[in-house]
Amino acid sequence: MKQKSEYVRSERGGDTLFTVTPAPAPKFIYLGVIGAIAVVMGLPMLPLGIVLIGIGGLAIWAAFIRDMRPPEHRGTSVIIVGPDRIEAAGRTFKAEDIHRLLIRNAVTGQEGDVTIVNPSVSVAAGMGYRAKVAQIANALTLEGGGKATVLAGGMDEVTAYGLLRDVSRAIGFERAA
Numbered sequence: 301m302k303q304k305s306e307y308v309r310s311e312r313g314g315d316t317l318f319t320v321t322p323a324p325a326p327k328f329i330y331l332g333v334i335g336a337i338a339v340v341m342g343l344p345m346l347p348l349g350i351v352l353i354g355i356g357g358l359a360i361w362a363a364f365i366r367d368m369r370p371p372e373h374r375g376t377s378v379i380i381v382g383p384d385r386i387e388a389a390g391r392t393f394k395a396e397d398i399h400r401l402l403i404r405n406a407v408t409g410q411e412g413d414v415t416i417v418n419p420s421v422s423v424a425a426g427m428g429y430r431a432k433v434a435q436i437a438n439a440l441t442l443e444g445g446g447k448a449t450v451l452a453g454g455m456d457e458v459t460a461y462g463l464l465r466d467v468s469r470a471i472g473f474e475r476a477a
Contacts, residue, residue: 305436305455307463316470318379318463322454323436325367325374330425335359369437370406373453379440379463381470386442388451395471398444403460406453407434440464 305323309316335356342352367374372389380387384395407430438460439453452463 305459307452307455307459307466309466312380314382316381316466318381318452318467320377320379320440320452320455320459320463322369322373322375322377322452323456325369326429326432326436328363328425328429330363330422330429331359332363335361335363368407368433369454370450372450373406373437373439375454377452379451379467381467383472386451386467386471388442389449391449393442393444393449398442398471400443401464401468401473402441402443403438403457403464404441404448404450405434405438407437440467 303324305321307318307320309318311317335358338352338356338359340356342349342356345352377388386393386395386398436454436456438455438457440451440455440460440463442449442451451467455463
C-alpha cells in the first residue's frame with residue numbers, strides 16, 4: 301500500500317497546531333531501468349565504459365533517490381493557527397493581512413493536462429512520472445502583502461483540502477457547519 305500524506309491536528313493553549321507529513325516521492329522505474337542497462341553495458345568496456353557507468357549511476361540516482369518537488373514539499377511542516385494569526389516556517393501572518401488561503405500544485409501550476417501530439421515512449425514515460433509527482437505536490441499556500449508563502453507541501457489532494465478547511469476554521473475564515 302502506498303503511503304499518503306497526512307496531518308495531525310492538536311490543541312496547544314489557545315492555538316491549533318497542525319503537523320503535516322508529506323507523501324514520499326514516487327520512483328521513476330523507467331529511468332532506473334535505463335540506468336541499470338547503461339551500467340551493465342559499461343562494465344565490459346572499461347576503461348572507456350566509465351562514462352556509461354557514470355551516466356547509468358546518475359540515472360539510477362535520479363530515478364530512486366532524487367525528489368523533484370520543491371524543498372518545502374519534502375519535509376514535515378508545522379503550522380500554528382491562533383484566532384488572529386498563522387505561524388509557519390518561522391513567519392507570523394496576522395489574520396487581517398491574509399488575502400486568501402489556497403491549494404497550489406508545485407508541479408503543474410496553471411498548466412492544463414492536454415496532449416496534442418502523439419509522444420514517443422520516453423516522452424510518455426516522463427509525462428507519466430510527472431503526473432505521479434503532481435499527485436503529491438499540492439501545497440497549502442497563504443497569500444498576503446503581495447506575496448505567496450507555502451505553509452505546507454507534499455500533500456495529495458484530499459489531505460491538502462482537509463488541511464485548508466481545518467486551518468480556515470481555526471483562524472475563523474470559515475464557520476463550522
